[in-house]
Amino acid sequence: MNGLLSDRRRAWKLSAIVLVLIGLGVHYDHLAQTVPFNWDRCLEDPERASGRQLTMALWTVTAIDGPARYEVSRTIRDVPVVGPTEGLSVGQTISVVGVFSADGPVVVERYRRDHPWRRGKVLLGLLGVLGSLVGLPLAFRWKAGRLVTNWPT
Amino acid sequence: MADLVTHAAVALLAQRLVRSPQVACFVAGSVLPDLLSRLPSMFFAEVDRRVHPLPTLLQFGWEPLHLPVGMALASTALALLFPEAQRRQVLRALLGGMALHLGLDVLQDHLGQGYLLGFPFIRGSFELGWIGSEATVPLAPLLALLALWSWRRPPTGQPPSRPPPVDSPQE
Numbered sequence: 494m495n496g497l498l499s500d501r502r503r504a505w506k507l508s509a510i511v512l513v514l515i516g517l518g519v520h521y522d523h524l525a526q527t528v529p530f531n532w533d534r535c536l537e538d539p540e541r542a543s544g545r546q547l548t549m550a551l552w553t554v555t556a557i558d559g560p561a562r563y564e565v566s567r568t569i570r571d572v573p574v575v576g577p578t579e580g581l582s583v584g585q586t587i588s589v590v591g592v593f594s595a596d597g598p599v600v601v602e603r604y605r606r607d608h609p610w611r612r613g614k615v616l617l618g619l620l621g622v623l624g625s626l627v628g629l630p631l632a633f634r635w636k637a638g639r640l641v642t643n644w645p646t
Numbered sequence: 647m648a649d650l651v652t653h654a655a656v657a658l659l660a661q662r663l664v665r666s667p668q669v670a671c672f673v674a675g676s677v678l679p680d681l682l683s684r685l686p687s688m689f690f691a692e693v694d695r696r697v698h699p700l701p702t703l704l705q706f707g708w709e710p711l712h713l714p715v716g717m718a719l720a721s722t723a724l725a726l727l728f729p730e731a732q733r734r735q736v737l738r739a740l741l742g743g744m745a746l747h748l749g750l751d752v753l754q755d756h757l758g759q760g761y762l763l764g765f766p767f768i769r770g771s772f773e774l775g776w777i778g779s780e781a782t783v784p785l786a787p788l789l790a791l792l793a794l795w796s797w798r799r800p801p802t803g804q805p806p807s808r809p810p811p812v813d814s815p816q817e
Binding site for chain 2: 497498499500503506507510511513514515517518519520521522524525526528548550551566568588590606608609610611613614617618620621622624625629632633639640641642643644
């Protein structure tokens with residue numbers, strides 16, 4: 494077999510792929526820090542950012558401050574949000590679409606989505622991880638320096 | 647994104663239709679995007695939050711493995727670990743499982759914060775937004791049972807197994 498999948502220079506090919514993946518990871522991280530218009534970017538120039546829409550999907554409620562103010566966190570910590578706190582609890586996962594206001598500064602909630610099944614999803618995720626940690630070694634093994642499957646093909 | 651149980655169950659059910667010769671690789675391909683990207687990302691995010699601040703690269707650097715370009719590269723690298731004669735089949739199976747994984751994920755609605763399917767060449771994100779991000783959770787147990795049941799039966803198209811003939815009693 495010729496080409497990318499041949500045994501020829503296999504170690505070099507594997508190393509090259511890993512290096513490309515690392516490069517892509519660095520590039521993605523750079524984009525994640527510079528491209529999205531997020532809370533930190535708003536704080537750099539609050540007056541200019543005032544009125545801009547912010548979307549915070551799947552963030553965690555980290556504080557509730559009365560009936561009309563709460564804080565959410567994800568990669569950015571403790572973003573203050575003005576909005577009804579009825580039905581909210583600390584630790585809950587929500588998604589918020591709001592507008593940045595330099596008066597605070599604060600995010601004014603325009604739309605909020607609760608995620609009541611989030612804990613169930615986390616549990617299923619853990620089950621899936623455990624199942625994979627058990628299942629993958631059962632399905633594959635090393636033999637003479639190659640990965641082979643134990644599942645009949 | 648859908649949960650891992652749903653991804654694995656759907657892959658097992660799809661395998662009954664696709665009948666890839668590399669079943670384990672197809673199913674592995676359906677769970678690897680989350681295992682390789684979301685799992686380490688969430689782990690380092692928790693360490694950053696609870697223990698000590700970490701470089702953002704450790705949280706975001708894994709994401710390409712959940713996108714088509716990273717999936718293709720990871721599938722190729724994994725295929726290279728197999729015996730040479732099987733690599734094409736393995737690569738097809740892994741890519742098929744990963745495509746199924748992505749297909750399920752883009753069905754979901756994350757308020758427009760979709761997936762950068764064209765990364766690193768195209769910047770726009772994409773999602774269909776047809777179902778909520780937890781819509782598969784109530785279905786996951788049923789899907790898992792269906793998948794297990796489907797693997798107890800022969801694939802469609804094969805004749806059902808017949809009982810062996812009973813010998814006539816000797817007179």
